[in-house]
Amino acid sequence: MMQHIDVSSVLRQAVACDLYSNLVTRPTGAAVRAQIQALLRERPARERPLTILDFTHVRMIDFSCADEVIAKLVLPYCDGEAGAEAYFLFRGVSEEHWDAIEAVLERHELALVLEEEGALRVAGVLGDDERRAWAALHELGGGDAAEVAMALAAAGAAIPASDAERVLARLHRRRLVMRLDDGFYLPVGSTVRRDV
Amino acid sequence: MTTVINVPPSLDDASFEQVLEQLAPVPADARILIDARHARWASPYGLTALLTLAQSRAEQPALTVPENDETASYWARTGFFKHAAELFELHGHVPRARGGESSVLLEITPITRSEDVHEVVGRIQQKAQQILAHELNIDAKATVGFAMTLSEVCQNIVEHAGRGGWVAVQTYRWTKRLGRRVVQIAVADAGIGFRASLESLPGFVRDDRWDDAAALEAALIRGTSRFRDRGRGQGLAGARRYVGRWDGKLSIRSGTARIAIVPSWDEDVPMQEKLAPLAGAQVQVTIPERVVDQRSGGTAR
Numbered sequence: 001m002m003q004h005i006d007v008s009s010v011l012r013q014a015v016a017c018d019l020y021s022n023l024v025t026r027p028t029g030a031a032v033r034a035q036i037q038a039l040l041r042e043r044p045a046r047e048r049p050l051t052i053l054d055f056t057h058v059r060m061i062d063f064s065c066a067d068e069v070i071a072k073l074v075l076p077y078c079d080g081e082a083g084a085e086a087y088f089l090f091r092g093v094s095e096e097h098w099d100a101i102e103a104v105l106e107r108h109e110l111a112l113v114l115e116e117e118g119a120l121r122v123a124g125v126l127g128d129d130e131r132r133a134w135a136a137l138h139e140l141g142g143g144d145a146a147e148v149a150m151a152l153a154a155a156g157a158a159i160p161a162s163d164a165e166r167v168l169a170r171l172h173r174r175r176l177v178m179r180l181d182d183g184f185y186l187p188v189g190s191t192v193r194r195d196v
Numbered sequence: 197m198t199t200v201i202n203v204p205p206s207l208d209d210a211s212f213e214q215v216l217e218q219l220a221p222v223p224a225d226a227r228i229l230i231d232a233r234h235a236r237w238a239s240p241y242g243l244t245a246l247l248t249l250a251q252s253r254a255e256q257p258a259l260t261v262p263e264n265d266e267t268a269s270y271w272a273r274t275g276f277f278k279h280a281a282e283l284f285e286l287h288g289h290v291p292r293a294r295g296g297e298s299s300v301l302l303e304i305t306p307i308t309r310s311e312d313v314h315e316v317v318g319r320i321q322q323k324a325q326q327i328l329a330h331e332l333n334i335d336a337k338a339t340v341g342f343a344m345t346l347s348e349v350c351q352n353i354v355e356h357a358g359r360g361g362w363v364a365v366q367t368y369r370w371t372k373r374l375g376r377r378v379v380q381i382a383v384a385d386a387g388i389g390f391r392a393s394l395e396s397l398p399g400f401v402r403d404d405r406w407d408d409a410a411a412l413e414a415a416l417i418r419g420t421s422r423f424r425d426r427g428r429g430q431g432l433a434g435a436r437r438y439v440g441r442w443d444g445k446l447s448i449r450s451g452t453a454r455i456a457i458v459p460s461w462d463e464d465v466p467m468q469e470k471l472a473p474l475a476g477a478q479v480q481v482t483i484p485e486r487v488v489d490q491r492s493g494g495t496a497r
Binding site for chain 2: 015020021022024025026027028046059060062063064069070071072095096099103104106107
């Protein structure tokens, strides 16, 4: 089981008001993030460290809130300062939400995995090599550096396996792929459809 | 002795400078009378600016109500007198506010806490879609950006002003200037202003060029904030992007300077310096009606 967090429910709990369906203002964003972090801490240790953050019922999000809820939530895990493993899959992010989220990702040079109508894609600030490696890994449904290097070669973007390993390690640090013990990588969200 | 400050017949961001120029030589604790008897029209900027002017005075100022019934009635419908009654000693007939003013998207609303921003955004969303899509021919998707812009400029008050301020949103036809309808957001506060806010940044070093204009440029163009946090300073940048996308205009007046993002349809200048001093900050966002060009197959411009 992975953890599913309905962000609009968290919003209503955080501000103690059923009338608010907009993620606006920095204090609101900070309160929502704190609530999400508390839910992450409550997750049983045996569960996969993958959390779905569901924005489906969030009407709008502004820049300040996106900075608090998304950037400040994800950054400590990317920087290795969180002291725990966590990966995030963003669901229900609409075009209306995207303006604010994209601005925040650019500001902090972050990237996310989005689930849109059942399909996964990465968005945000990514190098071409990261984008290609993520797509190849996603197409494979998971794999190691050698497999990704082979897939990239087949797609006409050949790189040595050692470079593929470096790119995958970077994607792992950026919380875009999960790394299993044996050097096997899984794109974040792939576990939604495939039990490994 | 009371100093009389005359309100011009048409009160907007440009003509409010006349009010500030009259006020400049008057000590903050001197008694003033704001004479609005001959006012015939006021933008949301003009009305919110009058309220902040009263907040910035050490002694309660007096205000004479517009003599024109239609004008006074309109000011009442915007909610001006409701707040002015607490800040000014009012003279003249104050009409009762009656509903039904469709051009007032958001009546003058105080902003002091984050909760006020939630209320304002919630209220504007209901009306904004109708107005933007049906009256201004702006894509319905723009409603979200409009609410975001409103949210960010209001948050500037809560986070930086050091005291409460005001917001108002209104649509009207800009016959002379543009010949089109516009929707306008006005946000004003009598707080510390942009320069003092940025000077409170830890480790701030003042250089020879540092003044109100430099502070406005830093905040609007470079996204500088008084907080060290890298995520700060995105609000005004986002507002700037939204305004650019919809061919709108954004201006900020603070201290003795004024900065503007000027669209092609306007003849304003990007920066004005050495203006009469203004306590706090005033932000104005103007989004014009999109004109559908029939010859180019319905392309809006």
